[in-house]
Amino acid sequence: MKEKIDLPKGIFFGIAGITAFLVFVIIGFLLYTAAPVLEMSGIGFITTSVWNYDTHQYGILIFLIDTIILTALTLALAVPVGIFTAMYLAEWAPAWLEKILRPLVELLVGIPSVVYGFFGLLILSNFFVDDLNPFVDHVLGFIPIFRNVHPYFHVGLLLTATILAVMVIPTIVALSQDSMRGVPDEYREASIALGATRWETLKNVVIPAAFPGIVTAVILAMMRAMGETMAVVMLMGNTPVIPSSVFDEGYTMTAKILNDIMYNVALPEPRAALFGIAVVLFLMEILAVAGVRLVCSWAQKRSGS
């Protein structure tokens, strides 16, 4: 009997293959362009902090640390809010309310990041400078990281992290809620039948069962926060210092690339250096994803699920 060619399988495999191939093309292009400077600087590229085109010194330590600090602060703000919102929508909200709230949250995804930047700069920054910063400084100023070091600046780490948190909360909410909804109702019913309260059911049954989905949500949020450029350029101050407080400024890797790339795109060495930053950012994201998944699988094994 003649073997039939499985055409649908072939077409879908081809499309999936093209998508995967694109990733390799982009990585390859990044590495190829960045290779000269990465070879020249070696490990000093990520351990030194001097960045000077004239003396051919390229060190991104400050940009690297600033990116990590900003991402960590963004997640610290976004993850609790996102997950608690998802919990409410999945477990407590009546259907009619969930139908209203969820699309509203998802609308936030559609707003361009430059609009977020303007919102932060023109509206939110006034609230921060006039009200929030002095209040936090007054209440928590004895802790160095809460001191209002630049009382007049309309830029800062906390402002940027707040705007980025608003940007990534929809991702966390949507994926976490779907993941919690995907937990079979039988689990909940069994737990309640054993006498657990709704909160205990949520804490001990639903969340652990939905954990992989929640972790995926956090990973995607982290990658969006790490790669965000326009809003960060407008709100972070573009000064290469390691912030001494949440109200201090900084300079992330993406902001450095954006500010310098237009002028240096045709010069081989500066271009290679800027692409080197992109390579390091990419590697950071891979490591962060791997790290988070490792920690979570260890946590799941420990909890015996």
Next chain:
Amino acid sequence: MYANMKRMNHDVAVSPIVATLVLIVVAVIGAVAVGTIMGTFSTSVSKNVNANQANAASQSEILVAGSTTVDPITQAAGALYSAQNPGVKIVSQAIASGAGVQAVGNGVADIGAISEPVKSAWTTQFPNLKQYQIGEGAIVVITNAAKPANATTVPQLSYADLVDAFTGVAPSGNDFVSGANVVIRADSSGTATVFYGFLGQSAQLTTLPQPTNALPYQAVNGNMAVVQTVGSTKYSIGFADYGDTMTAASGSAPTVAIVPIQDSTGQDYSFANSSVSTYVPFDTQTNITTNWNSLRSVAKYIYQTSVEKGQTPTQTGAAETTYPIALFRPLSYLTNGQPSANVQDFINFMESNPQETNSAGLKEGVFQETNNFAVADIS
């Protein structure tokens, strides 16, 4: 019924590959047929259209990329040019002078707009670069209008403190109030290159060192961002194009004020008034301000001395207390090689100082309107 089924069972199903190929062939034939039919319609329509209308109907676009100083002038003149030449659209991208040079050199933009003298590094990188100077501009030091960075007892900001503030050194004098902070440029700005040249630096600084007691700073992209940031940040000081500054320094509620400064010789420069509330009629057709007029006389002296006579302008040659000549700079369009006829036409249009009627019903050049100085006016 069963007889029909038996007959159907003997038929061989068409292979999906053959079916797809047949579908593609049918689609191509269909497209060709539709195109031919439409073509007969369009031929009959085109016979009734004359050549000028056809030119107007085809949209062409001229991309001008570069200086944020020149951007408002290009936008204003571009609107005038498109009104006179339907079918030509002028698109202006404000990405800073250095990026504009790279864009035109790499063929991304038709024209590169710069607000500084052409650097030798650019002509080395792009040997076919052609320069067309369209005007002159001035740079001013600005501060927050409500809460200025300079102490009110200080009539002029000393040169030493000015240099210290913008180079990340703790100011040696007492010209600044407590809480003073600095706004600089993060992009490849022509304005910044010229300003730092005035401060005695060989190139602009996009980041400053931060020893103890140096004024804290932030870096932004574009002249308007500097003006907006200085206008909203108390006790801040920055530098920006005079034209871009006037949008925020004038009117009933100015957010920035122009700071009187000294130059490296200790010469004081006061600014007549940074408000445009007193207009001085220049002639029956235009309406200008006192200090634009006095800056114009310096720009005229600089252009006529350097471009027309080929000599070096000196501060004693200009009206001495008007403004430092080192804070003036040529505004130019650059092309990579000989521009096309369209582009050359637009450049000629800009060099002629296009005029438009302003809200008061008076004729005003676009350079004047944006508080810059047109070559056609100062030559």
